[in-house]
Amino acid sequence: MSAELAGLYGGTFDPIHQGHLAPVEQIAAQIGLEQVVLMPCHIPPHRQSPAVDSTHRLAMVKLAAAAYPRFRVSDWEISRQAPSYTVDTLHHLCQTWPDKHWYVFIGMDSLLSFHRWHRYQDILTMANLVVALRPGAFIEAAEAEITRLLAEHQVEDIDALKHSKAGAIYLAENELQDVSATELRQQLQAGNTSHPMLNADVSRYIAHNGLYQTTPQA
Numbered sequence: 001m002s003a004e005l006a007g008l009y010g011g012t013f014d015p016i017h018q019g020h021l022a023p024v025e026q027i028a029a030q031i032g033l034e035q036v037v038l039m040p041c042h043i044p045p046h047r048q049s050p051a052v053d054s055t056h057r058l059a060m061v062k063l064a065a066a067a068y069p070r071f072r073v074s075d076w077e078i079s080r081q082a083p084s085y086t087v088d089t090l091h092h093l094c095q096t097w098p099d100k101h102w103y104v105f106i107g108m109d110s111l112l113s114f115h116r117w118h119r120y121q122d123i124l125t126m127a128n129l130v131v132a133l134r135p136g137a138f139i140e141a142a143e144a145e146i147t148r149l150l151a152e153h154q155v156e157d158i159d160a161l162k163h164s165k166a167g168a169i170y171l172a173e174n175e176l177q178d179v180s181a182t183e184l185r186q187q188l189q190a191g192n193t194s195h196p197m198l199n200a201d202v203s204r205y206i207a208h209n210g211l212y213q214t215t216p217q218a
């Protein structure tokens with residue numbers, strides 16, 4: 001029997017939007033992943049604290065994920081009082097489900113700083129890395145460490161990716177989604193409670209709880 005293929009997709013998700021979900025759903029379907037675990041982080045390692053607390057961000061991720069049968073939501077990072085290092089989360093998932101092959105999803109902007117992630121080399125011993133295209137983030141801007149990493153680990157197509165249990169990096173060619181949570185926070189703060197890139201239930205949740213009404217963080 002072939003191993004189950006599963007995705008891990010972490011984010012601050014402050015709030016979750018279509019630019020998070022649409023590319024990963026498209027790529028996960030192409031690879032044939034049975035499920036993708038959405039993991040809202042508690043304490044983001046390399047950025048300011050989120051504008052909205054973990055409980056609200058988790059609730060919004062659950063509402064948005066409900067439209068996608070492939071997506072599951074985990075509160076594992078949120079339930080820990082520690083910085084949300086992906087290497088720790090992945091280690092936990094690999095221990096809990098040793099028979100699954102894991103694919104970690106990130107956007108192109110995250111790849112450009114991946115060499116600064118905590119023990120990033122260890123992530124590649126446990127999982128493949130799948131990178132979604134994102135407007136405004138270009139592989140040509142990669143620093144030498146990322147270029148070297150790609151020279152060693154990049155695979156050109158999904159067949160090669162699926163032959164690897166871990167250690168492959170795949171640059172996907174998903175449809176572009178031009179949106180960021182920063183832009184949405186600014187729109188929400190300006191009083192625009194609905195946005196085409198926000199799930200309608202998430203918009204209602206934001207309005208009902210009066211979220212993002214204070215000055216947005218950059």
Ligand SMILES: Nc1ncnc2c1ncn2[C@@H]1O[C@H](COP(=O)(O)OP(=O)(O)OP(=O)(O)O)[C@@H](O)[C@H]1O
Nearest residue numbers: 011012013019106107110133134177179180181182
């Ligand atoms: N529009 C998008 N297209 C592709 N990937 C995206 C997009 N938006 C976010 N991502 C990816 O989703 C992951 C989580 O991102 P995050 O929650 O920080 O969203 P964000 O929109 O970048 O937020 P912020 O504007 O607050 O920085 C990251 O790997 C990021 O690269």
Ligand SMILES: O=C(O)c1ccc[n+]([C@@H]2O[C@H](COP(=O)([O-])O)[C@@H](O)[C@H]2O)c1
Nearest residue numbers: 010011012041045046084085086117118
């Ligand atoms: O492990 C790390 O060092 C690390 C550094 C930066 C980001 N991450 C993870 O990448 C995901 C996206 O992060 P962010 O800051 O773009 O929302 C989120 O799950 C973070 O926990 C992880």
